[in-house]
Amino acid sequence: MKRTLFALLAVFTITACNNNDNLTASQDQGVNKSENNANARSKLCASEEIRKEALKNNPTLRARYNEIEQQAARYINNLKQGKVLPDGSLEIPVVVNLIYATSADNLSDSQIQDQIDVLNEDLSATNSDVSKIPAEFKPVAAGDTKVRFRLSKINRRFNPQLNWDPFTNSMKRSSTGGIDATDPTKNLNFWIVNRMSALIFNVQGFATFPESAGQWDDGIVVIAGRVGKTQDRGFGRVTTHEVGHYLNLRHIWGDANCGDDFCDDTPTQPSSNSGKPNYPLYGTCGGVQRSLMFMNYMDYVDGDAMYMFSSDQNQRIQATVSSNGPRASLR
Numbered sequence: 534m535k536r537t538l539f540a541l542l543a544v545f546t547i548t549a550c551n552n553n554d555n556l557t558a559s560q561d562q563g564v565n566k567s568e569n570n571a572n573a574r575s576k577l578c579a580s581e582e583i584r585k586e587a588l589k590n591n592p593t594l595r596a597r598y599n600e601i602e603q604q605a606a607r608y609i610n611n612l613k614q615g616k617v618l619p620d621g622s623l624e625i626p627v628v629v630n631l632i633y634a635t636s637a638d639n640l641s642d643s644q645i646q647d648q649i650d651v652l653n654e655d656l657s658a659t660n661s662d663v664s665k666i667p668a669e670f671k672p673v674a675a676g677d678t679k680v681r682f683r684l685s686k687i688n689r690r691f692n693p694q695l696n697w698d699p700f701t702n703s704m705k706r707s708s709t710g711g712i713d714a715t716d717p718t719k720n721l722n723f724w725i726v727n728r729m730s731a732l733i734f735n736v737q738g739f740a741t742f743p744e745s746a747g748q749w750d751d752g753i754v755v756i757a758g759r760v761g762k763t764q765d766r767g768f769g770r771v772t773t774h775e776v777g778h779y780l781n782l783r784h785i786w787g788d789a790n791c792g793d794d795f796c797d798d799t800p801t802q803p804s805s806n807s808g809k810p811n812y813p814l815y816g817t818c819g820g821v822q823r824s825l826m827f828m829n830y831m832d833y834v835d836g837d838a839m840y841m842f843s844s845d846q847n848q849r850i851q852a853t854v855s856s857n858g859p860r861a862s863l864r
């Protein structure tokens with residue numbers, strides 16, 4: 534009930550946001566968003582901002598969003614009551630749509646496979662840094678989500694365009710210089726481009742949430758410089774983060790000051806964290822000081838400072854891919 538209320542409140546909040554000035558102001562700032570913005574501050578991810586724009590403009594998407602949150606709450610409640618056994622075994626085919634402007638962007642098959650390996654390690658909790666999870670958070674670590682990824686196909690297209698605007702999704706249409714999705718009801722489409730700018734930020738990645746399941750734009754987008762396993766590619770964790778959104782996880786701070794990510798086991802935190810915080814890191818919300826789970830994949834810390842999903846996040850993943858979930862067609 535609590536989560537259902539939160540879901541309804543979230544919808545009302547988003548509906549209410551449609552009429553305030555913030556989005557208008559953002560749109561105004563977005564005049565230059567398509568320009569080459571190489572010196573702008575870097576922001577790991579723009580998924581939630583792009584979602585808000587999409588929800589604002591599309592009542593059907595808003596209705597799906599509402600249904601998905603209610604379904605996730607129902608599933609998790611049923612799970613708690615022992616009504617549903619989690620069958621998490623799932624292998625999702627991945628179609629990589631690589632749009633390259635330079636030879637450095639034209640990632641090799643093995644660099645792409647490295648990224649798929651990172652996803653499988655992170656989703657199964659076999660990542661080499663899993664042992665860094667503090668004792669405090671080990672009891673609520675997700676463990677193996679039983680979601681796996683298999684590289685199915687790599688589509689390549691040369692396009693000299695360096696900078697892409699994530700709000701227009703132009704990388705996802707062949708008619709606008711990108712690559713069309715391959716059946717998004719059956720595959721995770723994973724677009725890779727040189728660079729993205731949105732508003733005043735350079736963006737490393739973004740994802741669609743499950744209300745977009747099966748649509749032409751459904752999937753994740755990550756810049757080439759962040760795809761792969763090595764240190765200079767951010768340890769591949771931007772892709773893990775975006776796959777988290779694709780599977781209906783929210784940012785751990787709930788995209789608001791002390792916001793709600795609909796997971797009880799991720800401590801409420803004032804805002805995003807960045808860099809490589811030292812544990813323990815404390816934050817105060819509602820007058821209560823908490824040790825923050827900054828090492829969660831859904832925060833904004835550096836790739837080598839994030840190494841866990843939580844148990845409640847795993848429940849939301851299971852709800853998404855369950856037989857009656859919004860991404861059931863991936864099974």
Ligand SMILES: [Zn+2]
Binds near residue numbers: 578579774778
């Ligand atoms: Zn994000």
